[in-house]
Amino acid sequence: MTTPTSMQTQAQPQPQPTLPFSDLEEVYEQLAVTLDALPETQETLFLAQLALALAHRVPDVAQVMAAIREARDGLET
Amino acid sequence: MRPAGKGELDSLYFDYPHFPFVRPAELNGDQPRHRVAIVGAGPVGVAAALELARQGIESVVLDDKTTLNDGSRAICLSRHSLEILQQLGVEKPFIEKALGWTRGRTYFHDHEVYRFEMPHSDQERFLPMYNLQQQYIEQFLVDAAMQSGLIEMRWQQTVTDVTQSDDGVTLSVNTPEGDYRLEADYLLAADGGRSVVRKAFDLPLHGEAYEGRYVIADVRMTSDFPTERRAFFSPSVMPESTLLVHKQPDDIWRIDYQLLPNEDPDLAVTEAAIRERVGLIIEMLGEDSDWELEWWSLYKAYTLALDDYRHGRVLFIGDSAHLVPIFGVRGLNNGLADAVNAAWKLAWVLKGEASEKLLDSYSPERRGATLEVFTNAGKSTRFMTPPSRGYRLMRDAALSLALRNDYASNFADPRQVTPYTYAESPVTPAGDAGFTAGPMPGAPLINRRLGEDDFLLDHLGVGFNLLVFSEDGSVTPELQAALTDLQARQTGLDVLVIARHPKTAPLGTTLVDRQGACFDGYDAEPGSVYLVRPDRHVTARWKTLDASTLNTAFKTALGEH
Ligand SMILES: Cc1cc2nc3c(=O)[nH]c(=O)nc-3n(C[C@H](O)[C@H](O)[C@H](O)COP(=O)(O)OP(=O)(O)OC[C@H]3O[C@@H](n4cnc5c(N)ncnc54)[C@H](O)[C@@H]3O)c2cc1C
Secondary structure, three states: OOOHHHHHHOOOOOOOOOOOHHHHHHHHHHHHHHHHHOOHHHHHHHHHHHHHHHHHOOOOHHHHHHHHHHHHHHOOO | OOOOOOOOOOOOOOOOOOOOOOOOHHHHOOOOEEEEEEEOOOHHHHHHHHHHHHOOOOEEEEOOOOOOOOOOOOOEEEHHHHHHHHHOOOHHHHHHHOEEEOEEEEEEOOEEEEEEEOOOOOOOOOOOEEEOOHHHHHHHHHHHHHHOOOEEEEOOOEEEEEEEEOOEEEEEEEEOOEEEEEEEEEEEEOOOOOOHHHHHOOOOEEEEEEEEEEEEEEEEOOOOOOOOEEEEEOOOOOOOOEEEEEEEOOOEEEEEEEEOOOOOHHHHOOHHHHHHHHHHHHHHOOOOOOOEEEEEEEEEEEEEEEOOOEEOOEEEOHHHOEEOOOOOOOHHHHHHHHHHHHHHHHHHHHOOOOOHHHHHHHHHHHHHHHHHHHHHHHHHHHHHOOOOHHHHHHHHHHHHHHOOOHHHHHHHOOOOOOOOOOOOOOOOOOOOOOOOOOOOOOOEOOOOEEEOOEEHHHHOOOOEEEEEEEOOOOOOHHHHHHHHHHHHHOOOEEEEEEEOOOOOOOOOEEEEOOOOHHHHHOOOOOOOEEEEOOOOEEEEEEOOOOHHHHHHHHHHHOOOO
């Protein structure tokens, strides 16, 4: 049994399975179409809701926090 | 278009040839019956004439111009196209003049976010991509056509109408010395996007015109930047736009930039507007040498195609059959594949080695290729020129993430042209048992290195090829008997024995595959066989040949099912 403490100190967490790129492309298209169907003023609210809904489906909070940092860092381009 | 004071053919680097009008036999009272007439001496029409000639069939090519086309237009030739040019025996001048490349970079807000490397290995003779102005492409093809005793080039002759009957086609031709009628068994319509042949038969194109008009501009400038494809999304000089930069031979640089939906294209292509925009872009690229404006044009992204590329005795090849967006460089590369596909089939029908049914496979195969292009081109066009707020937001999100995350950089992949596999074709037999790698039925052959400057594709014969894998060059008596039988009935079949340690050479040509590169690449064992069409696509393959099915596969390949 791994304790929560030992998990945090693991240098290299096990790579999680990720979505295949072709599925990611489908998500991209579906999001584009959904965004287009919304009034621009509701865009941000929609995306924030989506972030929570997706986070709810991820059983590992560290993954969610990493995704938040990833998106934050992306703004620096 | 060219700068003020310059003629249409006043190029900084290219000497335009002048093709004189030569009075054709028909104007002197003769009415020869031609086997194949080709309308259009663009790259696709001339490539088709060269393939017909290679198969031993005469053709007459008509073009309304006095010279080659006026600008650099389609500048990227794929590896697959170079292999086609090698098949036509004309690849040398292309290799000498063109700039080969393997890499590209993507920028977002002036930061580099992604580098891509195209698949390449020392098993390949040709690089993944070559940049060369279309005038050179046309010139090298036309030079070869003029040398051929089987091709008659008719310049300054405009086809104004076409009709067909059960046994031939009739063209109405207008020339500087009067009009005439030309009779031929078959017609290849290679007359480009505004095809008169298409109009003569009232055949509509279907599809969509995508958002996005591009200015394509050539400048002459010296720069050390290597030959790579550079794509800039939201560059600071044009934050709403996308731009592409390519190097061409003769110190010519291609700058393509997107016009915004609210920009007036007529104003955008004035010389003053071009100079201003191009000047800013060159500054952004960090180039500080002087530059000269060479040529520019406006290009729109379309995905349009004919419903059927065959109309009786007329086959449509190249832009007359389909118009595709410029991203991914598919227009010309697909046109060349159309040309050789149509030409070998027509040649085999005219030589009596196949029935007309073989021609039925042309449209499914090449229109299939176009539809695949449309799928990819739709995606890349929506990425390059997002049609709406939602697509723009998603595009910018992917690019922002791409800097630090590989999963997102795949979105920026330029989805360059890849050769199409004729898996669903009526002339590709179903079934492919036993193989886990190598080109499947319908796919083009892959190249393999046999030695220094020596590759598998260098050795193919003109017609069908049978690749027979063998340990020592010998084959089983059953296979030997089947081959002898097939070759006796079928001319135009070459046997290439690929042997790791050849001792005997009982039939055909023996190629030595000491490193086993062919065996590996084709997932072959001694006794494995590939049947390959004249256009180098695989018809069928056998892990261990069952000689009785070889005949059936050959019949299917020729349209007899
Ligand atoms: C302005 C412009 C810019 C382009 N830029 C790019 C680019 O940046 N990248 C890219 O990939 N592709 C580009 N293309 C497309 C590319 O040039 C074509 O895909 C390619 O030329 C297709 O070759 P083709 O032989 O089918 O047709 P074409 O090259 O159009 O050749 C058709 C030939 O038929 C002749 N012809 C037409 N009608 C008749 C007639 N009635 N009688 C006799 N002769 C006739 C014409 O004079 C011409 O020589 C561009 C095209 C244009 C027009």
